[in-house]
Amino acid sequence: MTMTGKVSHQTTLGTEADPVDLLVVGGGINGVGVARDAVGRGLSVVLCEKGDLSEGTSSRSGKYIHGGLRYLEYYEFRLVREALIEREVVLDVAPHLAKPLRLILVHSPEQRPRWLIRLGLFLYDHLGGRKRIPASKAVNLQSEWPEGLINPQFHCGFAYWDVWIDDARLVVLNAVDAARRGAEVLTRSELSGAQRQGELWCTTVRDVETGDQRKIYARAIFNGAGPWVEKVLSSVDKVKSGSSVRLVKGSHIILPKWWTGDNGFVLQAPDKRIIFVNPYFEGLALVGTTDVPFDGRPEDVKIDQDEIDYLLGILNTYFTRQLSGSDVLHSYSGVRPLFNDDDDKSASAVTRDYTFELDIGGEKDKAPLLSAFGGKLTTYRKLAEHALDHLVPFFPKMKPAWTASASLPGADFSGGASSDWAASFRQSNPWLPEGLAEHYVLCYGTDTAKVLAGASGLADLGVHFGGLFYEVEARWLLEHEWARTADDILVRRTKHGLFLTDDEKASVETWLTGIRGAA
Incomplete structure (x- = not known):
């Protein structure tokens, strides 16, 4: 095995004589989720990613598997229920990566009335068939932190639970499991062209470091390129899409942790956004995220000073310790590819749900191209299941869904905790x-x-x-x-x-x- 990062995998997948069943484009959470699910259902799979696994959006999240409490305000009950169920699934299949995290929502009457938060948390407790996650409850902030952590004008809070996850490792372990089951994973490998040849795709994948090109023949393509989903579609011959993504920048800052205890905080911003403050590895705190419309290249995304000031301003509204730019140790930004269902919506109001677009060409062409628009870290596994549901007519011998109870690599604890x-x-x-x-x-x-x-x-x-x-x-x-x-x-x-x-x-x-x- 070499020491260049190219994990060796002997394969003849993708030749014209022996085409691969599915070529997955994109090595973020949705791409690796589909690759893992597909190979476990008996399909032959090649995944190509133009950069590193999780290099884009999937390593720049808030590190939560969460139901999306705020989404209830937009009546996205199906999405919230699906996400709440996935909290329990990830605790079962990757308990070494994930852990329940107690969150304290500080009530600010100027933002949302108390009854509305209670109603939201009641739904949050019951929509997803909660099993291992504790129920929410009201807390007195000044009694819980008598040392004066929270500014004295805030007395009421609500404790509820979500799940902390190392997002980038979740991506990698899905890819590792896919490879162990027989998939070929190609990083630094960009899809540069694709044409239908009857019931097959003839694609060209280019090694971005060496320039070498490889022809890969596939019966189907899944486009899970996230912010680059439309760019991938533009490289495919004779395919026109009626869907699009809206790019929204989300930025986080990392500071020294300034409170005791393992809990995090949820703060309501004046613009109705919710800001998360959670413990982040040893002695650090992670704060975010912002929601800023973005129209540049996703590769160039970075935090702006206005975003730093915005996040610090919210922290200083709620906490007695006043933080400044000198406290910011690190920052990161990601571009979220939200399904563009309404150009007039604010960035915060755009749905976090996902949708698919299936293209099968003309009457004589039956090679499917399935593209995913939108989605979020929490629901990646369900997105993969739904994606493969769309491909069942083309692979009628495909095995049923299986990932809800299958441990990820490293989680084989032989029935114990x-x-x-x-x-x-x-x-x-x-x-x-x-x-x-x-x-x-x-x-x-x-x-x-x-x-x-x-x-x-x-x-x-x-x-x-x-x-x-x-x-x-x-x-x-x-x-x-x-x-x-x-x-x-x-x-x-x-x-x-x-x-x-x-x-x-x-x-x-x-x-x-x-x-x-x-x-």
């Missing part, structure tokens, strides 16, 4: 510092044993780059998770980049250069 496995792992490896053991378990779950295979002491972990980052993990990511660059490793596969110095990050770059030279 993930916490029990973690405790047993730490007991079996007393040489691992507690923080390092916790990091491995949170990222890799039961696959930690494979990551650390043969290691019995810190010296066996190889180069120590800083913080909790050792060479053994870097090599695993290169060999098994398609990582190639320092950002792939430090920003998406892990969050080590939040805790390394500039010099330590540079040492990772130097190490990678040496690895590539030796490959």
